[in-house]
Amino acid sequence: MEDTQDDEPGAFLLVNDIPIHFSEDWDTGIGGGLWSTGLAFAQYLEHRSEDVLVNLRRLALVKKYSASSTRWHGNYEIDRNSINDDNSNERLHRHEIKEFNGISALELGSGNGFLSACLLALVMSDENSNIPLTELAITDMKDHLPLMFKTLKANSHVWDTLTYDDGEHSTTFDGTSPGNTTRPVERPMQQSPHVILAEHIWGEFESTNINTKTNQLHNKKYDFIFGTDLAYRNSLHDSLISSLLHFSHQHTLCLIGVTMTDTQPIFFDRLTEEGFRYEKLADHLLEREFRGGNFGLIAIQRR
Numbered sequence: 001m002e003d004t005q006d007d008e009p010g011a012f013l014l015v016n017d018i019p020i021h022f023s024e025d026w027d028t029g030i031g032g033g034l035w036s037t038g039l040a041f042a043q044y045l046e047h048r049s050e051d052v053l054v055n056l057r058r059l060a061l062v063k064k065y066s067a068s069s070t071r072w073h074g075n076y077e078i079d080r081n082s083i084n085d086d087n088s089n090e091r092l093h094r095h096e097i098k099e100f101n102g103i104s105a106l107e108l109g110s111g112n113g114f115l116s117a118c119l120l121a122l123v124m125s126d127e128n129s130n131i132p133l134t135e136l137a138i139t140d141m142k143d144h145l146p147l148m149f150k151t152l153k154a155n156s157h158v159w160d161t162l163t164y165d166d167g168e169h170s171t172t173f174d175g176t177s178p179g180n181t182t183r184p185v186e187r188p189m190q191q192s193p194h195v196i197l198a199e200h201i202w203g204e205f206e207s208t209n210i211n212t213k214t215n216q217l218h219n220k221k222y223d224f225i226f227g228t229d230l231a232y233r234n235s236l237h238d239s240l241i242s243s244l245l246h247f248s249h250q251h252t253l254c255l256i257g258v259t260m261t262d263t264q265p266i267f268f269d270r271l272t273e274e275g276f277r278y279e280k281l282a283d284h285l286l287e288r289e290f291r292g293g294n295f296g297l298i299a300i301q302r303r
Helices: 036-047 049-065 076-082 088-094 114-124 142-153 213-217 234-247 265-273
Strands: 013-015 018-020 103-107 133-140 161-165 170-174 194-199 222-228 248-259 276-280 295-302
Touching: 013 036, 013 114, 018 114, 036 049, 036 114, 036 222, 036 248, 036 295, 049 103, 049 114, 049 222, 049 248, 103 114, 114 133, 114 142, 114 222, 133 142, 142 161, 142 194, 222 234, 234 248, 234 265, 265 276
Parallel strands: 103 133, 103 222, 133 194, 161 194, 222 248
Antiparallel strands: 013 018, 161 170, 248 295, 276 295
């Protein structure tokens, strides 16, 4: 990311040459800043983009064909070797986006919306339009929604429509209108995923207003769940795992960024007790400043 400012003035980083704009706002609370693990995850999306795209394509294949391998793999070679038996690798590139029903993604504990903006840029940059991501729900507690919206609005070049739902009112914004778009980026995708910005308190799944997107969000399963620095307190573990259970199905892949000094072993014990398996991605997949054991990306899935 060293040359980001020279390549795109004002951009915080580039994901496949698409600029992402971001400003911290600590007045919002701890979610208003970018923690080290969040930056590590963002750089993983930036520098390992093809690996991420391959894994997201697999999610679509699993949904369509029930492919045998659903683990998140760290690199393309591992991915290719693991799916030869059912010809899934050929399917990754043979089928067009219209042939899939689409996959959905959910960010838990977003805080500032930055990581979701990076994911949207990554999906948008797929030259083959091979990622049928149809919906992205970005969630946190209600007091963080304004900052999340600020970040997404500053990056309206990575989405077409966004619904902001505060639990009482729901408003949909058009990111393609001349007055809203932040940069005329060439968009290879015919259609971007619809973005929903809404409150979710871990472990709570009912909305007082049945007509809001929040209520719809709470009554569905997601194919890809992600987030960073979610389990830094032991008191958060049960409610977080409750949300993982509620929003996941048998083939859902969760990718969680953790700071190992903050995330106690009891969290991983609780995951196992609740029927999940987990695997830490290889250290070399992170940028050098995040290697050495303190930071990690953990892939989680139901057993």
